[in-house]
Amino acid sequence: MKTSLAALGMMMAGLAAASPRTPARDAEVLAELPQGLRHAEPSRALAADRIDVAVPLARAYVARARATGDLRFLGYAEAALEPWMRSSAPPPAVLVLHAGILQSRHAFEASLAELDRALAARPEDAQAWLTRATVLRVLGRYEAALASCRHLEGNAEPGVARLCEQGILGLTGHLREAYLAILQIPAEALGAEVAAWRCSELGEMAERLGDDTAAEGHFRSGLALAPRDFYTRLAYADLLLRHGRAAETLTLLEDYQTMEPMLLRIALAHRQLRDAAGGRAEALLAGAFEVEERRGDAVHRREEARFLLDVRNDSRGALQAAAANWQVQREPDDALILARAARAAGQPDAAKPMQDFLRMNGFQDARLPAPGDAS
Amino acid sequence: MKARDPGLVALMLLAAGMLLAGGSARAHTASNGFLTVHVDGAEIRGSVELAVRDVELAIGVDADGDGKVTWGELRAAQARLDRYVGDHLTLAARGRDCPLTLEPMRVNDRVDGSYAWLPFTARCAVEPAALTIRYGLMQGIDPSHRGLLALEAGGKTQTGVLAPDSSPLELSLTAPSAWRAATEYFRAGVWHIWSGIDHLLFLLSLLLPAVLIRRGGRWEPVPHARPALNNIVKVVTAFTVAHSITLTLAALDVVRLPTRLTESVIAASIIVAALNNIFPWVTESRARIAFAFGLLHGFGFASVLADMGLPRDARLVSLVSFNLGIEAGQLAVVMMVMPLVYGLRSAALYRRTLMPWGSAAIAALAFVWLVQRALLPVG
Numbered sequence: 001m002k003t004s005l006a007a008l009g010m011m012m013a014g015l016a017a018a019s020p021r022t023p024a025r026d027a028e029v030l031a032e033l034p035q036g037l038r039h040a041e042p043s044r045a046l047a048a049d050r051i052d053v054a055v056p057l058a059r060a061y062v063a064r065a066r067a068t069g070d071l072r073f074l075g076y077a078e079a080a081l082e083p084w085m086r087s088s089a090p091p092p093a094v095l096v097l098h099a100g101i102l103q104s105r106h107a108f109e110a111s112l113a114e115l116d117r118a119l120a121a122r123p124e125d126a127q128a129w130l131t132r133a134t135v136l137r138v139l140g141r142y143e144a145a146l147a148s149c150r151h152l153e154g155n156a157e158p159g160v161a162r163l164c165e166q167g168i169l170g171l172t173g174h175l176r177e178a179y180l181a182i183l184q185i186p187a188e189a190l191g192a193e194v195a196a197w198r199c200s201e202l203g204e205m206a207e208r209l210g211d212d213t214a215a216e217g218h219f220r221s222g223l224a225l226a227p228r229d230f231y232t233r234l235a236y237a238d239l240l241l242r243h244g245r246a247a248e249t250l251t252l253l254e255d256y257q258t259m260e261p262m263l264l265r266i267a268l269a270h271r272q273l274r275d276a277a278g279g280r281a282e283a284l285l286a287g288a289f290e291v292e293e294r295r296g297d298a299v300h301r302r303e304e305a306r307f308l309l310d311v312r313n314d315s316r317g318a319l320q321a322a323a324a325n326w327q328v329q330r331e332p333d334d335a336l337i338l339a340r341a342a343r344a345a346g347q348p349d350a351a352k353p354m355q356d357f358l359r360m361n362g363f364q365d366a367r368l369p370a371p372g373d374a375s
Numbered sequence: 376m377k378a379r380d381p382g383l384v385a386l387m388l389l390a391a392g393m394l395l396a397g398g399s400a401r402a403h404t405a406s407n408g409f410l411t412v413h414v415d416g417a418e419i420r421g422s423v424e425l426a427v428r429d430v431e432l433a434i435g436v437d438a439d440g441d442g443k444v445t446w447g448e449l450r451a452a453q454a455r456l457d458r459y460v461g462d463h464l465t466l467a468a469r470g471r472d473c474p475l476t477l478e479p480m481r482v483n484d485r486v487d488g489s490y491a492w493l494p495f496t497a498r499c500a501v502e503p504a505a506l507t508i509r510y511g512l513m514q515g516i517d518p519s520h521r522g523l524l525a526l527e528a529g530g531k532t533q534t535g536v537l538a539p540d541s542s543p544l545e546l547s548l549t550a551p552s553a554w555r556a557a558t559e560y561f562r563a564g565v566w567h568i569w570s571g572i573d574h575l576l577f578l579l580s581l582l583l584p585a586v587l588i589r590r591g592g593r594w595e596p597v598p599h600a601r602p603a604l605n606n607i608v609k610v611v612t613a614f615t616v617a618h619s620i621t622l623t624l625a626a627l628d629v630v631r632l633p634t635r636l637t638e639s640v641i642a643a644s645i646i647v648a649a650l651n652n653i654f655p656w657v658t659e660s661r662a663r664i665a666f667a668f669g670l671l672h673g674f675g676f677a678s679v680l681a682d683m684g685l686p687r688d689a690r691l692v693s694l695v696s697f698n699l700g701i702e703a704g705q706l707a708v709v710m711m712v713m714p715l716v717y718g719l720r721s722a723a724l725y726r727r728t729l730m731p732w733g734s735a736a737i738a739a740l741a742f743v744w745l746v747q748r749a750l751l752p753v754g
Contacts, residue, residue: 020422020481020492026447030482030489031427033442039435044515071405072428075517082518105519260404288404288487295521296536297405 034070048083055081055093062100067228069259071299074101092118096128106299106328108135126156133164140330142172142361159190163198170205171332173362179205196226200235207239208332210366215239230259237265238333242367246272257281260288264303268310282311301325305337315344326354332365339368404487406520408512410537412466414528414548419473419497423460424483424490425512432516434459446482449491453480460493463511467543468503505547510537557696564700567679568708573641573744574672575708576737580648581610581661582713583730586720589658594730596720603717606661611709613662617669618676619698625677626694637674639749644668645741652734676701 023030047054061077064070078101084094095118102111115132118125129151136145149164162185170178182202187195199222206215219236222229233252240249246269253269256262263281270278289304302325309318318341326338335354342351358368409424427444431437436452437444449456457477466473475497483492506526513520522537528548535544568574585606587594597603624630648664651657657664680697719725 020483020494022481023446026445026450028446029443030446030449031431031444033428033431033437033444035442037428037432038437038440039431039433071519072517075406075519076432078518079516082515287485291404291407291523294523294534294536295405295407 034068044079047080051084051091051094054084055097058097062097065104066230069230069256069262074104077101089121092122092125092128096125096131099128100131103131103135105297108139108328111135124155126152130156130160130164137168137171138329138331140357140361142168157191157194159185159198160194163194163201167201170201170208171361171363173364175205175208175364179209192225196222196229196232199225200229200232203232204235204332207367208365212239212243234261234265237262241265241268241272244272246270260285260300261303264307267307271311285311298324298328301328302334302337305341309337309341309344315341319345319347319350323350330357335363335365336367343369406513406517408520408522409490410464410508410510410522410524412506412508412524412526414503414506414526417499417502419466419499420495421497422492422494423464424492426487427489427491429513429517429520430456430491433513450480456480456491456493460512463514465509466497467507467509468499468505469501471500473497473499473503503548505545507543507545508537509543511539514539556693560693560696561700561703563679564697565704567676568701568704573645573741574675575705576741577641577645577648577668577672578611578614578665578705578709579712580645580652580734580737581665582607582709583716583734584652584655584661585610585713586717587726589655594726596726600717603720607709607713609662610665611705613666614669614672615702617666618673618701621670621673622676622680622698623694625674626680632674634678635748637671637678639745640668640671641675642741642745642748644671646738646745649734649738649741653731
């Protein structure tokens with residue numbers, strides 16, 4: 001209630017900014033279309049008729065959304081699947097892809113429901129089990145996530161099942177053992193992408209163990225294997241920022257100025273450098289969060305909390321966003337921002353449910369302030 | 376977005392050839408359309424905006440196929456765009472369409488790129504009491520597209536979100552949002568005075584002796600209701616006028632005081648008012664105490680209002696409603712307690728025990744608050 005009124009005021013302020021113009025020259029370029037993106041009608045018609053067009057098309061769109069951070073591609077993927085989703089028994093491949101889209105939108109429960117439908121029809125679908133494990137892990141339902149990982153044994157690329165399992169054990173009281181176990185998985189036997197995943201998992205575990213030097217090494221090897229790995233790049237940027245290495249952060253993210261999570265790190269790096277160049281990133285982020293709020297999306301609430309805390313110095317707003325985010329997702333970064341926001345707002349109690357959850361699971365993270373630690 | 380989806384890791388290679396395409400440095404957001412509607416009697420003015428990129432997807436405007444949409448290409452497609460918008464956006468009142476007339480488009484630059492901005496007018500057969508908006512832009516192309524609506528009617532702005540696949544949105548124009556804001560803030564005012572017991576204790580401390588007269592160093596009951604009523608009205612009015620002044624000043628951001636200071640002084644004000652009943656030094660003009668400290672209580676109310684925020688389009692209504700809520704809540708308590716106190720005024724129990732010891736208890740409680748608020752760390 002309180003926030004919605006405040007948000008309404010902000011929205012109005014943002015809306016007033018529009019000032020339409022008539023370009024002077026016909027040749028002025030208004031938009032550069034992403035490669036291959038054209039009038040949607042022909043491909044839509046084809047995808048509605050043929051599943052062997054719809055599924056690869058949707059898959060390519062999803063991959064593109066992941067690689068570029070361009071959320072519109074998720075919508076295009078959804079549109080390609082839509083005619084097939086309307087059937088009473090959608091093909092499992094369609095369900096699994098659609099569940100992945102829902103996951104990206106943080107509609108986790110709906111995603112799980114579709115994965116269960118897919119698995120009922122195709123019990124050995126490795127991709128469905130892996131997506132399911134990922135969703136459950138984000139939700140903090142570790143027992144169920146582990147069970148999903150076990151279904152990958154003998155079903156997926158070698159190493160994937162162990163990586164999946166050890167990743168969860170690392171969150172539930174076995175951090176050092178899990179780290180060592182993943183180190184034991186021979187990287188040579190893995191495909192490039194799974195190898196990059198292994199590196200980012202190792203890097204994050206090393207950070208939680210308090211060994212940032214080792215973490216940096218893992219992130220660097222991960223990026224060498226898969227330079228476009230969005231996730232590893234973000235994690236590495238956060239590590240650099242924690243050490244005040246702002247200039248290196250900017251170099252790392254130079255080519256990624258279109259994604260909100262990346263923009264946030266760029267803005268933070270400029271803050272650390274105390275230069276004015278971050279103003280553009282800050283304005284873009286503020287505009288993007290404002291529109292998301294209007295839409296009722298909350299996909300970037302974690303980033304928004306960090307933006308409010310570290311850019312806007314609004315610890316109460318940050319705490320509200322971080323607490324709402326914790327209701328939706330429970331990854332280490334979600335715990336970290338909630339802990340920091342609660343401390344900054346002088347409301348340590350707000351972080352207590354989170355701390356209880358982490359304690360119950362035996363979670364360990366060297367970056368987390370100890371409960372009751374004064375700032 | 377950060378959550379890694381290992382299931383899709385392998386798919387990234389598929390997209391490798393397409394990476395970093397369209398290298399313009401814009402923030403990527405989900406697809407949004409912007410719809411503004413201004414209702415003036417039966418006449419409607421407004422604009423609809425679609426991202427140029429979305430226009431390409433919907434109707435195909437990149438005539439030369441070079442992957443760039445120019446102003447010339449967009450303008451050449453005006454007739455087709457008009458038809459597309461006409462087919463996918465309708466405004467209706469009382470079940471009858473208000474036909475849209477689209478005017479020459481312009482361009483609006485937003486954080487995520489350029490938008491085609493189409494002004495329109497529409498005429499309804501009757502002055503609408505409610506407007507039904509059917510929005511199907513980008514339907515079938517991008518189900519995550521949303522139309523963000525700002526509707527202005529009778530000086531009030533309402534907002535809404537339109538999804539291409541959802542049912543039509545009906546917005547009532549005669550019951551403006553100011554009414555909703557008014558009831559909401561009124562309720563908040565009542566609730567605040569009832570839940571935040573400190574304001575009431577201050578007022579009651581000043582009112583407990585209202586049924587008595589100080590004569591020769593002793594309390595005596597007032598002979599009849601009139602002087603008691605007089606006392607009550609004076610104290611309540613003084614308190615109300617004072618806190619209304621500062622509440623307004625603070626809510627409109629004219630004056631600001633640190634919360635810790637106002638909260639501490641509010642606690643102190645209760646101690647002063649309560650002790651005055653035990654060791655009376657102000658007996659005739661308690662209304663002055665009510666006024667002086669009432670100014671501080673107003674800042675206390677304002678901090679609650681600051682937490683809620685004032686809606687931009689209904690600031691004054693909300694502020695007044697909140698204040699009226701406070702007065703109503705306070706009056707309700709006064710009207711419940713004072714007849715009882717009046718009935719008890721002649722009893723020695725009231726004058727010698729209830730009033731002094733009750734006041735002492737109030738003072739003690741307020742002292743605890745004072746220590747908490749002034750000395751203990753925040754939070």
